Amino acid sequence: MQDIKGILFDKDGTLVDFQATWFAIGDLLALQAAGGDRDKANALLAIAGYDFSAHRFKADSVFAAGTNADIVALWYPQVPAAERAEMTVGFDRFTAEAGAAQSVPLPGSRDAIAALHAAGFRLGVATNDSTGGAEKTLAALGVAQMFDAAYGYDGVAKPKPAPDTIYAFCDLTGLKPSQIAMVGDNRHDLEMARAGGAGLAVGVLSGTGTRDSLAPLADVVLDSIAELPAFLLGARLDQ
Structure with a gap:
């Protein structure tokens, strides 16, 4: 762990409050897909992973x-593949703008990012949102200048849980996978860490994942990234 020199963060549930940021956006998209039918929209949200009884999206769900x-x-x-591809471009455009505009930073996330950047860590984002959405969100949070890169699902050949983003970040920074920590709130994040040979897999409980879902794949589970500077910098001091 003392050799960690770069950190890849998931975005939603790790840097920003997933539930507060995304339910209203998902609801609008579901209503559109349901032709304005409230019951059908609720059904679409449910199959995408929204738990109406708990008022939150389920861990590792599609959404x-x-x-x-x-x-x-x-x-x-039922829509042909070519048309779905065009629709996805529209989804990307809408979620990039709306997600950035409505992004709610998790408590302590900005201070944690600033502390890690000041300590010399190379920082990146690995998200299954679009690359444009990730870049706009970092700008909206006021932390874009501290990041070397943001990789969305459309920025690599294969998105999480494939290891492509780890390799892309290593190519950019000159670091080895063993020098990278991957931090996220879903199993996809930690599966990518394992597949890419990341030196550290960090689960956080600030999003949709639970300790039970994350612990089997994580080297450590923290409440949020607010705890990450002390965890990593403490390891350096103990070296």
Whole structure:
């Protein structure tokens, strides 16, 4: 762990409050897909992973961990593939703008990012949102200048849980996978860490994942990234 020099963060549920940011956006998209029918829209949200009894998206659900292309395929199965591809572009455009405009930072996330950047860590984002959405959100949060890169599902050949983003970040920074920590709130994040040979897999409980769902794949589970500077910098001091 003392050799960690770069950190890849998931975005939603790790840097921003997933539930507060995304339910209203998902609801609008579901209503559109349902032709304005409230019951049908609720059914679409449910199959995408929204638990109405708990008022939150389920861990590792399509909406929590999938891409816009996954959501379009789930909600519009009867639409030809070429048309779904065009619809996905529209989803990307809408969610990039709306997600950035409505992004709610998790408590302590900005301070944690600033502390890690000041300590010399190379920082990146690995998300199954679009690359444009990730970049706009970092700008909206006022932290874009501290990140080397943001990778969306459309920025690599294969998105999470494939290891492509780890390799892309290593190519950019000159670091080895063993020098990268992957931090996220879903199993997809940690599966990518394992597949890519990341030196550290960090689960956080600030999103949709639970300790039970994350612990089997994580080296450590923290409440949120607010705890990450002390965890990593403490390890350096102990070296």
